Amino acid sequence: MLFDLDGTLVDSVYQHVLAWQEAFEELGIRISNWRIHRRIGMGDALISKELSREAGQPFDAGQTEKVRELHTRFFLARANELRLLPGSREVLSLLAQNSVRYAIATSSSRERAAGSLKMLGVGPDITVITREDVSFGKPDPDLFLAAMRRLQVPPGQCIVIGDSTWDILAARRAGALAVGLLSGGYPEEELFRAGAYRVYSDPADLSGNLDQLGIHI
Amino acid sequence: MLFDLDGTLVDSVYQHVLAWQEAFEELGIRISNWRIHRRIGMGDALISKELSREAGQPFDAGQTEKVRELHTRFFLARANELRLLPGSREVLSLLAQNSVRYAIATSSSRERAAGSLKMLGVGPDITVITREDVSFGKPDPDLFLAAMRRLQVPPGQCIVIGDSTWDILAARRAGALAVGLLSGGYPEEELFRAGAYRVYSDPADLSGNLDQLGIHI
Numbered sequence: 201m202l203f204d205l206d207g208t209l210v211d212s213v214y215q216h217v218l219a220w221q222e223a224f225e226e227l228g229i230r231i232s233n234w235r236i237h238r239r240i241g242m243g244d245a246l247i248s249k250e251l252s253r254e255a256g257q258p259f260d261a262g263q264t265e266k267v268r269e270l271h272t273r274f275f276l277a278r279a280n281e282l283r284l285l286p287g288s289r290e291v292l293s294l295l296a297q298n299s300v301r302y303a304i305a306t307s308s309s310r311e312r313a314a315g316s317l318k319m320l321g322v323g324p325d326i327t328v329i330t331r332e333d334v335s336f337g338k339p340d341p342d343l344f345l346a347a348m349r350r351l352q353v354p355p356g357q358c359i360v361i362g363d364s365t366w367d368i369l370a371a372r373r374a375g376a377l378a379v380g381l382l383s384g385g386y387p388e389e390e391l392f393r394a395g396a397y398r399v400y401s402d403p404a405d406l407s408g409n410l411d412q413l414g415i416h417i
Numbered sequence: 418m419l420f421d422l423d424g425t426l427v428d429s430v431y432q433h434v435l436a437w438q439e440a441f442e443e444l445g446i447r448i449s450n451w452r453i454h455r456r457i458g459m460g461d462a463l464i465s466k467e468l469s470r471e472a473g474q475p476f477d478a479g480q481t482e483k484v485r486e487l488h489t490r491f492f493l494a495r496a497n498e499l500r501l502l503p504g505s506r507e508v509l510s511l512l513a514q515n516s517v518r519y520a521i522a523t524s525s526s527r528e529r530a531a532g533s534l535k536m537l538g539v540g541p542d543i544t545v546i547t548r549e550d551v552s553f554g555k556p557d558p559d560l561f562l563a564a565m566r567r568l569q570v571p572p573g574q575c576i577v578i579g580d581s582t583w584d585i586l587a588a589r590r591a592g593a594l595a596v597g598l599l600s601g602g603y604p605e606e607e608l609f610r611a612g613a614y615r616v617y618s619d620p621a622d623l624s625g626n627l628d629q630l631g632i633h634i
């Protein structure tokens with residue numbers, strides 16, 4: 201089982217949204233929060249390219265790097281607001297107890313993910329793939345492909361759990377079954393339309409329904 | 418034309434979400450942000466009753482009042498982050514220039530709405546109905562009914578513009594046509610299912626499509 205992090209295990213999407221808005225504004229672009237929300241889960245470069253282009257002021261490489269740095273700074277300034285989503289630690293323990301291999305694969309950098317991983321109690325024995333480990337973030341399949349290789353499980357036997365359409369697309373491109381969660385605030389309908397096999401509320405709801413995914417626990 | 422305020426004219430929904438989370442946490446209840454987001458637009462009493470009940474710790478009248486006060490305090494602390502949505506001032510001017518009567522009707526208190534109304538440049542000549550003016554907030558129809566009475570326009574000739582399903586329901590209960598906006602981050606599908614006649618992105622998109630609503634400009 202391959203888990204996304206933000207919005208899937210940790211309640212951090214709303215802080216990411218506001219941190220991006222702040223970062224874009226520093227570079228003179230005002231973007232509505234709902235438009236940012238719909239891009240959370242994508243890799244940073246894609247988010248900044250797409251939103252700056254949509255605003256009619258496409259960023260060059262320097263601005264893309266700058267907005268990414270600002271976003272990281274503003275996000276980390278809100279780190280004390282982050283909370284685990286209900287059932288996130290529990291679902292990981294349940295899988296471990298039942299010898300179901302799992303990994304975490306996030307478009308975030310290791311620096312930005314560190315606080316969340318610590319809250320989750322994820323130690324060095326757990327496979328975590330971050331943006332530095334691959335050439336492209338989601339919706340490219342690279343993060344999930346790297347996690348599959350690390351776990352030594354073929355794509356057809358992997359299930360991706362994510363809260364955004366970018367997770368669902370990346371999962372499909374990697375050849376895995378995709379399952380959506382509502383806990384990042386993404387519309388249920390869009391997750392289904394993107395190809396999610398099932399959509400659950402949050403990790404707690406997922407935990408109670410693992411048998412629907414053919415997981416034996 | 419009757420406008421909601423938060424998420425419809427002002428980009429304030431994400432700040433409201435985080436302010437509610439903070440307020441509930443002060444009272445010992447942790448609620449995920451996406452669950453709060455889906456209640457934004459409802460009156461405060463309903464939000465706090467529904468969320469505390471869902472969390473299995475239903476609030477009494479004292480706690481309901483306390484969480485409302487805390488939310489207001491935490492929201493006002495984020496007031497410097499608020500921005501107008503694209504086209505919000507412009508659509509109001511356009512209506513005024515064409516002698517289309519309009520009002521603003523919000524579940525917020527006057528204290529909480531004041532900053533947003535100032536940003537919008539709404540003066541004392543514009544009808545604004547806030548929570549103090551009526552017995553019940555949305556999705557009860559009272560706010561919109563009061564606005565209709567003030568404008569002296571019958572319900573069948575009114576169009577409500579709102580970003581949440583609570584606006585759509587309140588509009589229908591008041592006998593008005595409802596139009597949705599995506600700018601509060603509510604799922605398009607839910608706005609349509611709730612009965613929105615059309616759904617636009619934001620006030621700018623609405624401005625460019627007033628003829629689709631039979632408004633002569």
